[in-house]
Structures are given as structure tokens and as C-alpha cells.
Amino acid sequence: MRTARNIVWSSALLIAVMVMSAACASVPGRPAIQQVQQQPGRFAEHTVTVRGVVTTSWGVPLVGFNVYRIDDGTGEITVISTERRVPGRGARVEVKGKVQDVAVLGGRPLGLHLKERRVRYL
Secondary structure, three states: OOOHHHHHHHHHHHHHHHHHHHHHHOOOOOOOHHHHHHOHHHHOOOEEEEEEEEEEEEEEOOOOEEEEEEEOOOOEEEEEEOOOOOOOOOOEEEEEEEEEOOEEEOOEEEOOEEEEEEEEEO
């Protein structure tokens, strides 16, 4: 017959396993850009941080946003920023932002990008 102590330990172990499983299934905070591109549904509307080198950078005057692309060696992703200044080409940056897309067509995201929340120069 099971004692109360065994039941408590069994319950605690079960809870620990459930918490660890949930943590492993959650979205990683620092994925590779390739991972975001290959699993866009998993990352959509989640905040992630990526590091890389700015490959292109441009602004749209009077529109209120700027755009740049970063490459981490596994792929490139577009970053949309509402800041007045954006990193120049060749800058090493760490960008925290929300993964978004413009539309989904046939299960494939169109316009996959990060909406910048914070950029840090490395």
C-alpha cells in the first residue's frame, strides 16, 4: 500500500516532468534565423532575439519606419524599425523583436519579419 509520503513524492515528480516538458516545447528565445524561417508558425507573434550582421539598410522618409536585414550565417531576416536611426550595413547587432508576417498563402508566410523592440550594437 502506498504511503502519503510516496504519493507526495510521486506527485512532485510528475509536476516536475510536466514543467520541464512545457519548457522544452516552448519557443526558444534565441533561435537561429533559419529556424524561424523553417518553422514560422511556431514563432509567429512571439518575441525572439537574433544576432547577426546588417546586410542592407534603408529608410522611408515621412512614413515612420525603417527597414534593415540581418544575416546570422544560417539565413537572413528583415527587421522593421520605428526608430529614426537604423544600423548601417556591416554593423554587428542583436535584435529583439516580435516575429510577424504580412500574410499566409497556402501555409507559407509572406513578408516574414521581426518588428524591432530593441537593437543593441555588438
